[in-house]
Amino acid sequence: MDGDHTLATHAEKPATRRDFLYVATGAVAAVGGAAVAWPLINQLNPDASTLALATIEFNLSGIEEGQSVTITWRGLPVFVRNRTQAEIDEAKAVPLSELKDPETDEERTKPGHEQWLVMIANCTHLGCVPVGESGDFDGWFCPCHGSHYDTAGRIRRGPAPLNLVVPPYEFLSDTLIQIG
DSSP states (O other), X not given: OOTTOOOOOGGGOOOOHHHHHHHHHHHHHHHHHHHHHHHHHHTTSOOHHHHHTSSEEEEOTTOOTTOEEEEEETTEEEEEEEOOXXXXXHXXXXXXXXXXXXXXXXXXXXXXXXXXXXXXXXXXXXXXXXXXXXXXXXXXXXXXXXXXXXXXSOEEESSOOSOOOOOOEXXXXXXXXXXX
16 A cells, blocks of 8 residues: 555545435424424414404593493403592502502503593403492402402402503593503
């Protein structure tokens, strides 16, 4: 043998058909895994009907002072209440130390529109729908487990851990709100 001739190292080894098959098999397996996983991941996205109701507009002009209506947003009931001045004053007079979930009345309404209270109508205990204008605090009462909410929708007594949830909303005009 000639002294200048050296053995080929592993890095210089030419690609073989076996190497190609390994790479091709790995690529097909990766594509196949992604094809199987995509439907499972995609089914976690919201339903088209839910996305269609992501935001709604509601005209407040038909709600008299002291009256509540229940509307639907994203399949959830939502209370919209035109509170009286007495209800607003009562809610503002409650010391935060008396609340299980301390939140001021101002944090639950929009500036300049304090008479309008918008809340998701599900008890924060087990998701029941509370009855309006009832309970120990003249707000809402969940008869299923005895949770009492005040005139601002704040939990005052009972097993519910949190206030009724205020959804994201904004006033488009003095009589039109957009929820969502």
